[in-house]
Every structure is written in C-alpha cells, then in structure tokens.
Amino acid sequence: MIEIRKLSKWYGDTAVLRDCDLSIRKGEVVVVCGPSGSGKSTLLQCINGLEPFQQGDVVVDGIHVARAGRALPRLRARLGMVFQRFELFPHLDVMDNLCLAQRRVLGRTQGASEDKARVLLDRVGLSEHAGKYPAQLSGGQQQRVAIARALCMDPICMLFDEPTSALDPEMIGEVLEVMNQLAADGMTMVVVTHEMGFAHRIAHRVVFMDGGRILEDTETAAFFSAPQTERARLFLSRILSH
C-alpha cells in the first residue's frame, strides 16, 4: 500500500533522510522509533507529501507522491495524520473540526458529515463534547478528537507522529486504547512512538532509524528480543530503563 524506495532528503547540505526503503502492506501496523532528530517525522511527512524530497520514490496506493501535482490534496485526504501537539483548529468547535474537511475535500453534505462525525466521536468516547472548543478539552481528549477527525476521511492508512509524547502520563492510556482498537479493526498504521509497550503489543514490525537511515526493519518479537544493530540495542536499553 505504501512503497518507499531509496528516499533521500536534504536541508541544504545536511541529509535528513538517506536511502530509506520501507514498504507497508494493507492492515499492517509499523512502529517507527529512533533518537531525536533521526528523521522520523520527516519520513512520515514525505509519505503524504507535506515535505518535498530530492531523491527516491514514495508510492501510495499506486500514486507517486512527488508527481501527484493537483491530485496531492486528494491523496493526502486518504492518509490520516495525527500530530504530537494534536493540531485541532482552535477557532472551530469539535464538530466543525470533524466536518470541515469532509465537506471541503470529500464534498459530503453537512448532514452526512455530522452523522459520520458523531459515529467517530462515539467511537473515541467523546460524544458529549461535540459542541466544545479544543481549548476546553484535556490533552487526551484533544488527541482523541484529532484521531476521530482523521478517521472521518475514511483513510486507507493512519500516520501517527508521537501521538502520546505531549500528554500527561494519566492520559496516555486513553489515547493508546483508541489506537489499540483501531489496530484490532485492521487499520493500516505507521506509528512514530517511544511507547515500547504499545509497540510490543500491537506492532507487526518495528523500524529503527538513526541519522536519517533506516537501520532496522524487523518483526516485533525479533526486534525486542534481539535487535540486529548495536545502535538499536543501545537505544532500546536506554528507553526501557526509563
């Protein structure tokens, strides 16, 4: 479903992605981890064309992202993205946050959008909060709304960029629970996270990045029992000792 081949990206002279290869099949949950600055967010943003890249190919559902041109917005709409800092639109209430792109991008009617929004709000356990503004919700609630907003677009794949790292510990669970449920329902997911417990339980594969390279792309069980590279081993021991 997603094919990344020999992907490289530079900011000026500094390479942030080097020769990355990654392929994600339908229904797969892939966790991406690695130290800060290793290029995880950049990799995600190349998948939906938020960041341009200089070399290689990114193919999503048969479409080349770099050559999508005017079709790019449509393509992006089919990839749900969830951000570290939620990024709900603060000037719109929850319902409008959920309906906006459905109407503008998918051309759904207000009624159909609201029905869809209600179903998904219910799924993330927030039906009561449709009329509230983002700033009136807790971090965990905001992130669940953000997930619902992405799901409203009927995405073929969800991209998560550290969805729990801006949350207080007591709210991490509620967001991970929603993600568990999604995975159980068969959603294709690429998740950048440092939640190794979550990765262990849910991921089919773990991708380890460092210095813009994909150093490991391993089955979850194998990754946790015996990482292939020294760097991954070091990273794991450091993160698990926390």
Added chain:
Amino acid sequence: MGYDWDFGFLVSRVKNGDETYLDWLLQGLFWTLCVALSAWLIALAIGIVVGSARTLRSRWVAGLAEAWVELLRNVPLLVQLLLGYFVVPELLPRELGLWVKQDMPPALTAIICLGLFTSARIAEQTRAGIEGLPAGQRQAALALGLTTTACYVIVLLPQALRRIMPTLTSEFMNIIKNSSVAFAIGVLELTFQARQMQEDSEHGLETYLVVTLLYVACALTANRGMAWIERRTRIPGYLGSSR
C-alpha cells in the same frame, strides 16, 4: 488668558456663500471618513493577500510580495500621494492619463494611495500573525486534504487575524489620522476644511480645537468598534485570543 473663545461662529455664514462653517466641518468629517474607510477596505484586502503570500513556500511569490511591502513601506506617505497625483498620470497611457488628470476625483487618488501604503503595513502584521502560529496548523490542514487556499482562508487567517487584532486596531486608528495628508491634493477632508475655516473666519483656535476633538472622537469610535469585534470573535477557552 485673554483670548475670547467664541464657538458661536460655527453656525454663522461663511464669507462667500450660503453654507455655515458647521457645514464645512461636517463635509470635512464626511470626506475624512469616506477616504479612511475606503482606504481601509483596500488596505485590508491587499494586506491580507500580500501578507499571506509572504508566508508561501514559493520563493517567487514570496519575493514579489516582499518587494511590494518594502516599496510601499519605505516611501513617505505624503511623497506617495504626490507621486500618485502628479507623476503616475504622466506614466499612464495618454487617454487614461488625461482622464486621471482631469476627471478623477482627488479623493480617489487619496483612497488608493492611502490604501496601498497601509496595505504594506497590514501585510507585515498578517505575516507575523501567520508565522506566529504553530507550524502544525498548516500541516494538519494540508494533511486533511485542504488546498493551500482553503488552508489559509479557513485555518490560518482566522487565527492569525485574531492574534493581530491589537495591531490592526492601531492601524485602523492610524489610517484615520493619516487621511489628513489628503488635504495636500485638495480633498475637502477635515484638515483641509480646518485651514479654510481658519482663514475665512479668523477663529483659528476654536476651529483647530473642534477639529482635534473630531479626530479624537473618530479614533475612539474606531478603537471601540475594533474592541467589540475582538470580543465577538474571541475563542471560548482559548488563552491566545485574550490579551
């Protein structure tokens, strides 16, 4: 002090005509508001577009927008006005230039010049407002499939404009005050009328006192109006929108 204040002269006739000095004043007020408000609309429309353009990824567009801002912001308003009045008509195609010189009301020249001048300032403020937003807002909007235009109109600008309401307010008050330069090209606005009244009536002190009060009243009304809009558009629970 020994000055004999007399505001009664306001309702007396002017030297050569049927009007009273009060008529002149009201006419001045009308033209001041007319020039200021029209220029404000132009400034807002162009300023928001140019300010947004400055934050686009395209170097080309952003560079053009920057040139616009630097050009208009670094030439004194009065000089721009005189350029617009005396020089621009000469540069236009002959027919159009003639029309501009002979038939175009000077108020229109003033509106355009003041509007363009202020648009550069509003563009800068809009740009600062957009750049002050978290980068994730743009990413989130685009990731949902919105086009760049929709991203600006629906997501970025509503937030950025709320953030810059305080500076927009002072810009609005500025444009009322700045409209006084229009007297230099013969627009019958408040300042023009004040000079005329002073010469005609020999009540210069009273005239300037009244005109000053009128300017202050306009500025205060503008200020109150913007504060009202600011309150009306405040986002519930959002600290960034209150000062």
